[in-house]
Amino acid sequence: xxxxxxxxxxxxxxxxxxxxxxxxxxxxxxxxxxxxxxxxxxxxxxxxxxxxxxxxxxxxxxxxxxxxxxxxxxxxxxxxxxxxxxxxxxxxxxxxxxxxxxxxxxxxxxxxxxxxxxxxxxxxxxxxxxxxxxxxxxxxxxxxxxxxxxxxxxxxxxxxxxxxxxxxxxxxxxxxxxxxxxxxxxxxxxxxxxxxxxxxxxxxxxxxxxxxxxxxxxxxxxxxxxxxxxxxxxxxxxxxxxxxxxxxxxxxxxxxxxxxxxxxxxxxxxxxxxxxxxxxxxxxxxxxxxxxxxxxxxxxxxxxxxxxxxxxxxxxxxxxxxxxxxxxxxxxxxxxxxxxxxxxxxxxxxxxxxxxxxxxxxxxxxxxxxxxxxxxxxxxxxxxxxxxxxxxxxxxxxxxxxxxxxxxxxxxxxxxxxxxxxxxxxxxxxxxxxxxxxxxxxxxxxxxxxxxxxx
Numbered sequence: 001x002x003x004x005x006x007x008x009x010x011x012x013x014x015x016x017x018x019x020x021x022x023x024x025x026x027x028x029x030x031x032x033x034x035x036x037x038x039x040x041x042x043x044x045x046x047x048x049x050x051x052x053x054x055x056x057x058x059x060x061x062x063x064x065x066x067x068x069x070x071x072x073x074x075x076x077x078x079x080x081x082x083x084x085x086x087x088x089x090x091x092x093x094x095x096x097x098x099x100x101x102x103x104x105x106x107x108x109x110x111x112x113x114x115x116x117x118x119x120x121x122x123x124x125x126x127x128x129x130x131x132x133x134x135x136x137x138x139x140x141x142x143x144x145x146x147x148x149x150x151x152x153x154x155x156x157x158x159x160x161x162x163x164x165x166x167x168x169x170x171x172x173x174x175x176x177x178x179x180x181x182x183x184x185x186x187x188x189x190x191x192x193x194x195x196x197x198x199x200x201x202x203x204x205x206x207x208x209x210x211x212x213x214x215x216x217x218x219x220x221x222x223x224x225x226x227x228x229x230x231x232x233x234x235x236x237x238x239x240x241x242x243x244x245x246x247x248x249x250x251x252x253x254x255x256x257x258x259x260x261x262x263x264x265x266x267x268x269x270x271x272x273x274x275x276x277x278x279x280x281x282x283x284x285x286x287x288x289x290x291x292x293x294x295x296x297x298x299x300x301x302x303x304x305x306x307x308x309x310x311x312x313x314x315x316x317x318x319x320x321x322x323x324x325x326x327x328x329x330x331x332x333x334x335x336x337x338x339x340x341x342x343x344x345x346x347x348x349x350x351x352x353x354x355x356x357x358x359x360x361x362x363x364x365x366x367x368x369x370x371x372x373x374x375x376x377x378x379x380x381x382x383x384x385x386x387x388x389x390x391x392x393x394x395x396x397x398x399x400x401x402x403x404x405x406x407x408x409x410x411x412x413x414x415x416x417x418x419x420x421x422x423x424x425x426x427x428x429x430x431x432x433x434x435x436x437x438x439x440x441x442x443x444x445x446x447x448x449x450x451x452x453x454x455x
Contacts, residue, residue: 004091004196005092006091019040019093020039022102025105026053026057026105029119031363033228033229048086049086050084051083051084051105052082053081058115061431061438070430082109083108083109084105087104087105090225093196094195102195104120106121119366126370127219127369134268137369138217138265138274138349140217143212144205144212146165146166146245147185148164148243152239166243167180167204168208172204178204181209188202189213192230202214206322210255215227217263220264224362248312249308258358262364262365263349263352265349292350294381299416300399301398301399301406301409302367302371303370303371306360306364307355307364309363309432309435314403325401329350330386331343331385333387336353338351338353339351363428374419403432
């Protein structure tokens with residue numbers, strides 16, 4: 001694997017002509033890479049220290065329309081700039097783009113402090129809270145998506161109707177069908193590996209043409225960076241093969257949704273050893289782990305918006321689809337919202353199964369850390385694991401089923417307001433409310449087909 005490279009290595013690559021373009025990118029509220037393509041010599045000369053972007057980029061919707069009502073940026077305030085500070089520790093070659101390197105940037109205010117509502121800053125604040133206690137959060141995202149045998153241009157031309165999936169039957173762990181898809185999936189694995197993102201494997205998933213890509217676990221910020229770069233890169237690689245992919249949580253009602261399961265654990269900052277294992281305890285779970293998991297279970301509704309941020313996200317929560325509907329924990333049980341993995345071994349961890357592939361990893365990780373730390377600080381006791389089919393379990397706590405429910409829980413969460421700050425919560429509540437209001441005023445194709453003649 002070729003690791004991300006240094007600024008000195010970038011200089012040498014520019015001098016010998018192998019790199020001529022540097023992508024300087026921030027991550028927006030939707031988890032997308034947003035930024036500028038620099039001529040490499042200019043980046044080395046000055047832009048490596050700082051560049052700028054319009055502050056509406058963290059006050060817009062998924063269509064990149066400026067949204068009224070934000071305290072942080074508005075027409076009244078003139079939509080000024082914020083600073084983008086390249087984090088040179090994220091510098092890497094992008095092998096699927098000719099002569100190109102990429103660096104991620106922190107978003108800074110006019111006093112050159114982290115902008116509180118920027119996703120990377122939100123996660124960094126929670127990582128700092130872990131560090132105060134001597135902990136390091138280790139995370140891994142599983143990412144699912146659908147692969148289509150058509151280009152984005154062709155699918156768009158039909159108004160996204162009936163895109164042709166790469167397969168035509170369930171391909172979960174299926175080798176024959178994934179062999180048909182291997183040219184593009186191999187390019188993704190090799191491309192990510194060469195960009196310093198260590199892919200462990202890819203596999204077929206439950207839907208026709210549905211794929212999963214799994215990356216080696218890492219410290220929370222590094223893993224979130226990998227997640228964001230990988231999502232963008234997989235789209236670019238698919239485009240180069242004349243294909244399209246979607247990370248929608250539920251692109252078709254009768255097919256499986258796409259998730260982003262998040263595995264997380266705490267390690268010692270001092271010794272570098274995992275802290276969740278107690279070989280003598282039940283299930284091998286240390287008291288620290290039990291409190292951490294108890295916090296995530298207790299505050300599952302509070303943090304749901306950070307795991308499911310769109311109207312479409314909630315279409316995924318359907319019984320019998322491997323997407324959870326109950327906020328309970330279990331021992332290796334895929335019907336529950338939280339699953340114990342690696343029971344009794346050094347790899348013991350908790351898997352949050354609530355999030356869809358459409359989540360922003362920085363926000364999702366930050367929320368899970370906040371909930372886990374609340375469990376530790378409150379000395380919460382973890383109840384017995386649920387056993388059986390959680391979909392049919394009576395009187396079990398529910399995952400928020402609608403964006404409205406999740407927004408209400410986010411707005412009223414004292415835990416998140418304490419951990420992330422009122423300014424941040426109010427910013428993202430406004431984001432959620434705008435998403436809901438935009439949906440509420442739309443007439444859908446389903447409504448039109450159903451009611452045009454019959455009403």
